[in-house]
Amino acid sequence: RADIPVITIDGPTASGKGTLADEVAHQLGYIVLDSGALYRTAGLAAFRAGVSLDDGPGVARIAAGLDLHFRKGRAILQGEDISELLREEATGLMASQVAAHPEVRQALHQLQLDFRRLPGLVADGRDMGTAVFPDAGLKVFLTASAQTRAERRYKQLIGKGISANMESLRADLEARDARDKGRAASPLKPAQDAQLLDNSGQTIEESKGLVLGWWQERQPF
Ligand code: CDP
Ligand code: CDP
Secondary structure (H helix, E strand, C coil): CCCCCEEEEECCCCCCHHHHHHHHHHHHCCEEEEHHHHHHHHHHHHHHCCCCCCCHHHHHHHHHCCCEEEECCEEEECCEECHHHHHCHHHHHHHHHHCCCHHHHHHHHHHHHCCCCCCCEEEEECCHHHHHCCCCCEEEEEECCHHHHHHHHHHHHHHCCCCCCHHHHHHHHHHHHHHHHHCCCCCCCCCCCCEEEECCCCCHHHHHHHHHHHHHHCCCC
16 A cells, blocks of 8 residues: 555644644645544443553453444444544543553554555654654644633534633643653654644644645645
C-alpha cells in the first residue's frame, strides 16, 4: 500500500486535528482515520467488560476483538451507536489510560493500516506520523496554547448542550497531554520531518489552506 498517499495530523487534544482532517479529506476526496476513536472505543469496551484499564494484556484482548464499524461518520460497536459516548471527556481519559500500554497499541496497529485505501488517507491522532504511517507524504504537527484548546473544547460542549467547567476542562486536558507526552510507547511528539503548525490564532479555513498548499508542493506533477 506504500503507493497510496497519506497525510498525518498529530497533536494534543482539542488542537483541531479532527476538524482539520475532515476538511482536508473532504477537499481531496480522501478517507479519514480518527485513530483516537479506536483508543476511545478500546477504553470504553474494556471498562464495560470490567477489565481494569491498568491491565495491558487484558485491554489488548478486548481491543483485538472489537466489533466496530464506522458508518456515515457514526461509530457502531456491536450494533450500538456509541458516537456520543465516545466524545465524552471521561472516555478521552479512559482512552489515554489504555493507550499507554504497548500491547494495546500493537492490537490496534493493523486496524489502522487497513484504512490506507485509494484514493488516499488523512489520519489524525498522536503517533500517525511517528509510528503508524512513518512513510506519509505529509506530516503535520498541530498545536495551540492550552488556554485556546480549553476554550475550544468548552465552546464545543456548550454548543452541544453539555454543561462544562473551564477550569476542570483545562486541568483534564493538561493531565491527558502530560500522560500522552510522558509515556514510553509512541509518546506524543512531532515526527522529525513534520511541519509544525500552531493554529492558536487561526481559523480552520486558514489552517486548511496551509496544509493543502504543503500537500500541493509535495506533488511531483
Ligand atoms: O480533534 P481535536 O481534539 O484535536 O480537535 P477538534 O475536535 O477538531 O477541535 C476542537 C474544537 O476547536 C472544534 O469545535 C473546532 O471547531 C474548534 N477549532 C477552532 O475553533 N478553530 C480552529 N482553528 C480549530 C478548531
Ligand atoms: O480528540 P482528542 O484529541 O481529545 O482525543 P483523541 O484523538 O480522540 O484521543 C484520545 C486519547 O487516545 C489520547 O489522549 C491518546 O492518549 C490516545 N491516542 C493515542 O494514544 N494515539 C493515537 N494515535 C490517538 C489517540
